[in-house]
Amino acid sequence: MTKNLNSDKFRRNIVSVPVAQAKILAYAQQGEMELVPISEANNRVLASDITAPHPFPHFRRSGMDGYALHSLDTRGCNNEQPVQLEVIDDIPCGSLPSAKVERGMASRIMTGAKVPDEADAVVMLEMTETLEHEGKKYIRIKREIESGKNITPVGFELADGDRILEKGRRIGTGEISVLATFGYHLVPVVEKPRVAIFSTGSELLQIDEPLQDGRIRNSNTYMLVNQIREAGGEPYMLEAIEDDLDKARQRVEAAFTEYDIVITTGGVSVGDYDIMAELVREPSTELLFNKVSMRPGSVTTAAVKEGKLLFALSGNPGACFVGFELFVRPFIGAILGVSKPFLPEFQAVLGNTYHKINNFTRFVRGSLTFEGGRLVAYPAPLDESSVMVTIKDSDVLIVIPPTNEGVAAGKLVDVLMLPGGRFT
Known part of the structure; x- marks a missing residue:
């Protein structure tokens, strides 16, 4: 049978990569917000700004192991005229002072512990000598200590109400640390878009099937699953579509009712069995583009059905990989609200x-x-x-x-x- 070279399948209007990307992003609508436990927030995207509910640190803390004291008590001291202070308390990290530090006194303190309200400086342990007299403990200091020395003040890092993480930021280890510090055990994130993946072609084997002459294993689907997860989507690997247009139509239409994005790999060329090239031309589907001025993957195709996007990627692994990175990844990023959805x-x-x-x-x-x-x-x-x-x-x-x-x-x-x- 002679092919009709004037059919829609063979008429392809070439667009540049930037134009294709702009056409896609025009349909990106940010997803809804959901709260997830902080233990499940890694690689999610913040749905709102995060502000500090209290200053950090929220108490004056010691930056050293040493002694909390009054800086005025060290005024004028030196090697020839050291000052001697009575040690009246021991403050481990996590404990509160149990005695008031008067002039002439000092409290032993650990790094990170709360500095007594009366003290205005901490002298590091190595700058002191310890001694006992009549059952009391003392320290001897031979140099002046300035006010505020070795004390981290309230709000040194963040004030109450400061923005600490911005909407659209992807959450990693540092962000988890900040969220935990401020008690955000539930984190507002953008819902992951649900992405359906179909491979097409009767030549495909499952990866656990023995190799057969003339057939190849379905590797693209597994590659796409990982790419979708990296991008922040939720992948769903569906059963491969055979080279049958009616079956493909039914499967894709069913996927659109359940998933936010549909991706196919293979079947977008102009061969007799390239069913996706046919499917995206149907009246119920709005074709965005079916040829891009790029290599590899010039036949990369995108279409819209009921407001949802269909990405028909090449069946060739290299072209499928590149097509996802240039088009699908930024689309998922835009849905998630990330500030920079494109590859750096x-x-x-x-x-x-x-x-x-x-x-x-x-x-x-x-x-x-x-x-x-x-x-x-x-x-x-x-x-x-x-x-x-x-x-x-x-x-x-x-x-x-x-x-x-x-x-x-x-x-x-x-x-x-x-x-x-x-x-x-």
């Missing part, structure tokens, strides 16, 4: 000459090093769309603009930092 971009020196001639912008997997005081990006030796092995060794995507002669080593190029890269 900066410049580096190209380590090796890139010889390929490009009509489209190439996003080349590469590794990043620091040499001679500058960042150097080396293109992966294998960067074909179908190559997956170099994904594991890549820190960055090197942006190679359209060129008729390649890009020479030593030239400055833009690079996009991949999550988990050595320089993140």
